[in-house]
Amino acid sequence: MAVVLGPNRYGKAETRVVRVTRDGEVHHLKDCNVGVSLSGAMEEVHRRGDNAAVLPTDSQKNTVYAFAKKHGIGEIEEFALLLARHFVGSQPTIHHARVAVEEYGWERRGPHSFARSGGEVRTCVVHHDRDGATTVVSGLRDLVLLNSTGSEFHGFAKDEYTTLPPATDRVLATAVTARWRHLLPAGEESRDYAESYRQARRCLLDAFAGTYSLSLQQTLFAMGERVLRERPEICEVRLELPNKHHFLVDLAPFGLDNDNEVYFAADRPYGLIEGTVLHDDATPAGAAWD
Template identity: 60%
Template sequence: MPTFELGPNQYGKAETRLVRVERAAGGDRITDLNVSVALRGDLAASHLTGDNAAVLPTDTQKNTVYAFAREHGIAGAEGFAARLAEHFVATQPAIHEARVSIEEYPWSPVDAAHTFRRDGGEVRTAVVHHGPYGTQTVSGVKGLVLLKTTGSEFHGYVKDRYTTLPETRDRILATSVDATWRGLEGCPDPAAARAALVEAFADTYSYALQQTLFAMGSRVLQRCPEVVEVRLSLPNRHHFLVDLAPFGLDNPNEVYHAADRPYGLIEGVVRRDGVEIPEEVAWTF
């Protein structure tokens, strides 16, 4: 007779949409968040027998997010996530670990009072793990679209019988940056880290997107001394020069086909040398 056991498990309220308006005489301020909570602990009974005595309803978790936004305000995504994670562990005896993940959507004022414009594309991220191991904060950005029209080459690569890609000494380099960074203590300044990513992409003469990745991660570590590790995922948004010769036209690097798929995906981690980084808390899903 086969036997079975319950493996790692968690539960929580995913994607609670929260918009908080701070009213002020000099003009309002909007904070727009998507908050997900995941809890772990002594929860086997709910899976094995349906005993919910240790289960804090996910609806209660949602209500807690809204109530904390009113009672405590939102002093940055990282601080808000940490406050929530610590609350769930401190108030629920059966809960030993909490993870709060936040996406923050940027808005810019149109006038000096009450009108805003949603800035497209880019999203700020923050993930806080809290449990017996302490608190770990990982900040980041996703969907940061960058493009440079020159200052990039690609040549000298391996060629075999299936290679058709021509070498180039001048190409468009474009990507949509997903990046996270963390420090051993405190919350790194997300604005400074983002600025370092953009600056390194712009001023690095690139012979490969891999080289640009390392330059971007290194620049964050240079500019943000509290950061110890940067993780980057860079899809190569290919722009292929269109052959206009059949129409009797030249194409001096002016007309391109922007291909959305398939795409090269370059990923890597840049770490501060000589600093011991503890293993990241393993949440398997």
């Protein structure tokens, strides 16, 4: 019985890079957080501390900054692809690269003045293998949505610990984490990622607002399905939807009714609904979700 090394990766996390592009008076801003994870011939470093195969995480950080200068930061998927291909292509000991990028939005307030948008963060995770396998997952997190009606929850299973009354009109609120996998025929990794993001985001928003909901699971499926039906470049959607409970406050002790008007927004515990919606003929995901 021997002790062996299993799956492993290493890299530089959370390199915060802000790229300014000057177009005369008018500046443009890209504000990103980049995480690199590399794997490959790493037996020796784990076993004996021999670093010959290890490109320092410091060099990875430097590469992020140098690439931001040389190539600019276009869509985050493109920037991640550039970086992933670079690490695998230039270091023989690196067989696989995972690059994750988050982008923070800014609103223009003047030719070179900006206010951070707050709200959701755009995300992507790219994998690239020396065998050429490439996956691109785009997404967003922290998109907080709420419907103040049009949501019910009843007809559920009951056991001896069930006390929840059925609800025929409730608030439905969630903080969306959504990730969607791009259909990527070999050699066709390039596409209009900006437009794809805008449209996928719109699908999520529209499906949440437009679904008369009998359960958060139903809403989740509707959100994923909407993306898949409208965006042929996307083959799989994964959603994590915490149920941000809004409990109706009992005002009866004060002689007041509460006809779905006053809610307590609770923190913990919360329901958590996680699900995948995909095309039945979606290509295998490979490392896409790792």
